[in-house]
Every structure is written in structure tokens, then in C-alpha cells.
Amino acid sequence: MKQLVAILSALFLLVVAAFCVFGFMATFEPTDRTTEFIAFRVAYGVIGVSCLLGAGLLIASNFRSRNGS
DSSP states (O other): OHHHHHHHHHHHHHHHHHHHHHHHHHTTSOOSOHHHHHHHHHHHHHHHHHHHHHHHHHHHHHHHHHHHO
16 A cells, blocks of 8 residues: 555656656746746746655655565
8 A cells, every 4th residue: 555655656656756857847938037036937937856755765665675675
């Protein structure tokens, strides 16, 4: 059961990271409010990278616990 929860959580984090990639790319559209979009770029970048790291840690810990037992 722990394995299923870890896989579903990692999939959810990967979906959020994919959303952040598209949001990050959307902030490069031409606009008059560049400072506002820089804040969005930073936010999308931080959230996306942290979701990727979290998914990687979940997957790595899942493999470690499977091989150890």
C-alpha cells in the first residue's frame, strides 16, 4: 500500500511540474507588465523544480525500500 501511495504522489507531482513548465513558457509572451511576469517565472520555476525533486525522492525511496526488504 505504501508503494501505491508513493507512486500516485510522484505522478501527481510530475503533473504539477508539467503544468509549471507550460506556465513558465507562457510567461515569455510579449506584454507591457514585465515585472509581474518575472515574478511568475520565478514562482513557476521554484514550484516546478521542487515538484521534480520531490517526485525523484519519492521514486528513489520507493526503489530503496523495495530492494532492502
